[in-house]
Amino acid sequence: xxxxxxxxxxxxxxxxLLLAAWVLVEIADTVFTGVQPLLTGDSRASMTIGLLAMVxxxxxxxxxxxxxxxxxQTHPLVGSDAFWMTRPIPPRALFAxxxxxxxxxxxxxxxxCVVVLMAAFRVPVEQIVLVAIQTILFQSLWVAIVMALxxxxxxxxxxxxxxxxxxxxxxxxxxxxPIGIVGSLVVTLFYKxxxxxxxxxxxxxxxxxxxxxxxxxxxxxxxxxxxxxxxLSLTNxxxxxxxxxxxxxxxxxxASNIGVAAAYGDWGQAGGAAAQLxxxxxxxxxxxxxxxxxxxxxxxxRKRRHxxxxxx
Numbered sequence: 001x002x003x004x005x006x007x008x009x010x011x012x013x014x015x016x017l018l019l020a021a022w023v024l025v026e027i028a029d030t031v032f033t034g035v036q037p038l039l040t041g042d043s044r045a046s047m048t049i050g051l052l053a054m055v056x057x058x059x060x061x062x063x064x065x066x067x068x069x070x071x072x073q074t075h076p077l078v079g080s081d082a083f084w085m086t087r088p089i090p091p092r093a094l095f096a097x098x099x100x101x102x103x104x105x106x107x108x109x110x111x112x113c114v115v116v117l118m119a120a121f122r123v124p125v126e127q128i129v130l131v132a133i134q135t136i137l138f139q140s141l142w143v144a145i146v147m148a149l150x151x152x153x154x155x156x157x158x159x160x161x162x163x164x165x166x167x168x169x170x171x172x173x174x175x176x177x178p179i180g181i182v183g184s185l186v187v188t189l190f191y192k193x194x195x196x197x198x199x200x201x202x203x204x205x206x207x208x209x210x211x212x213x214x215x216x217x218x219x220x221x222x223x224x225x226x227x228x229x230x231x232l233s234l235t236n237x238x239x240x241x242x243x244x245x246x247x248x249x250x251x252x253x254x255a256s257n258i259g260v261a262a263a264y265g266d267w268g269q270a271g272g273a274a275a276q277l278x279x280x281x282x283x284x285x286x287x288x289x290x291x292x293x294x295x296x297x298x299x300x301x302r303k304r305r306h307x308x309x310x311x312x
Contacts, residue, residue: 003090007097011071018070019105022063029056030113034120064106065146069159072098072150098147106143111135177255177277184259192263200264212257213272215279223250223280227287235295250280 012019032053075094111132118128149166153159191197211219230247254277261269 003093004097008101011101068146069150077151180255181259184256188263213269215276220283223283224287227284231288231291
């Protein structure tokens with residue numbers, strides 16, 4: 001416990017200015033949130049306060065992400081200067097110190113601000129407690145995500161690259177799949193209007209494609225295998241068109257089926273296809289992460305074996 005307290009104090013001293021600035025931004029954001037409803041009669045003042053509140057909101061989130069990354073990467077987990085190679089710090093003590101220092105700032109302070117704000121407007125205690133718990137859980141989720149990304153990178157620059165790549169990937173998924181679903185919906189409606197497609201559709205006459213909207217354990221298995229093969233292709237620099245084919249086979253049919261089922265008003269089939277798409281995406285991501293972990297472990301095993309052979 002003494003070591004944990006020492007590590008917490010060291011982090012607080014090292015980042016005291018950034019932590020204090022973030023707390024001030026959080027307090028200012030809370031004040032502007034509370035003042036804004038009182039200025040509904042003055043449109044100019046209300047607009048000014050709204051713009052300032054927006055700037056504070058983005059500053060608060062950006063500051064939280066940067067500070068969490070810096071605190072975690074003070075004792076990096078990866079690279080040649082990883083803490084377990086250069087400093088004799090027990091991993092559990094280090095993890096506990098990071099959680100305590102970050103939780104005090106990014107969980108306790110926002111919850112306290114919410115409690116004070118709601119108490120000032122005389123909100124019932126039950127609602128205050130409920131909103132405070134929701135705030136803590138929401139903040140915990142984002143802090144945990146940022147901590148995980150920070151632990152996988154050596155410095156802030158690499159963290160920004162990984163976070164940017166992840167954001168672009170999520171945007172591609174968030175834009176690409178809806179476009180594909182809407183496209184299949186429009187094409188199906190056009191086919192129905194021109195008579196190229198029947199007016200009604202029954203899955204009973206299409207047994208070979210019924211599995212698309214009826215996910216089961218085999219759906220997860222196929223997508224998981226596709227994720228493994230795709231990641232192996234990426235890490236071996238022999239991807240070519242293989243990755244695109246694997247991802248398309250496990251995701252495009254489900255996404256297209258959502259649009260087709262929606263065009264026929266079969267919302268049960270659309271829901272099943274959406275579940276299939278979610279399962280496949282989850283399995284692909286999980287398989288890719290696990291494959292990277294296995295490859296990393298195998299790399300370190302080979303590295304230690306080579307070092308022993310050289311020293312022998």
